[in-house]
Amino acid sequence: MTSYEQNIEIVILARKGDKVAFSKLVDLYSKRLYGYFYRLTYNADDSNELLSELFLKMYEKIGTCRPETFEAWLFRMASNLFMDFLRSKKRHDKMIGTFQQEYKEETPELKSDGFLTDKLSRALKTLEQDTAEIIVMRYYSQLSFQQLADLRNEPINTVLSKVHRGLKKLKEYLENSD
Template sequence: MKKREMAGPETVKDIVLLARRGDKQAFSQLVDMYSSRLYGYFYRLTGNRDEANELLGELFLKMVEKIGSCRPETFKAWLFKMASNLFTDYLRTKKRSQKMLSHIEEQVRTEAQMPEKDNFLADKLARQLRKLEPETAEIIVMRYYSQLSFEELAQVRKEPIGTVLSKVHRGLKKLRQLMENSDD
């Protein structure tokens, strides 16, 4: 059976429309479709499973409360924008921007499917990613770990697509420089 997330946009749109009418099964489907990707997003940024689960729970509560303000055709971007806002609030209240980035290394290192050489490179990449500004690291995580398209990133960040492309490009360029100049 295919994951529902892989279903066409019309299917997601239909489910969102049902959820907006209070259909509990539709809410359940949306949670099933996005919980894994959003958990990964929060875990990569916090480095803490409990905090990632707590943020995920808060996000889905907000989704239920605010689904009426969502345009069904942009649901994914809307949901990730709420996730981004929730994470920003988390950083403000916990004041953990540096600690947050240090945990990316742990997550990357624990991915068992990577060969040993790739683990070395992943460790190095995670160390260098920690050196980026939190906003830049978040954009790179959203783009390459959470696999948001540039259009979705633009919607999440409420910025023109050109600005998002530029920020991703500059972030990758800075990350590349850090990788090349590291002593590892």
């Protein structure tokens, strides 16, 4: 039995309420999903919070997914959760900005905790959020181009173009920042 087939069996069991199977899914995907969130947020606390929220949603909604498309379903939930986080963060940052303007306070900049090199972090931040997310899902989370296309409801050629343009911009940034 291949690992893909084993994963399908685990998902089927988890859908039936098997807590051990659900724990296996958490173990199988937690590292990849943490990395996915970290590479988008650059913050360990935010990443852990998003990961916890994702697994809670997964537990609540696992009965709605098809076992053969579980991974795409899970990453779509992760993507949607991150987009919600961004919207919430923008509102929060706007409130903080207003507060800082009123009281002329400055906040220290957050520093990377070393999980990513500062150079790569800065390079990813120069990309459009959509493109950065696709590149993280492709190269860190190791999703195939077809999985990305399915996940994003976009033609595969659109995903390929975004990855190509994003990698080109990353390369230019990294070459010019020396």
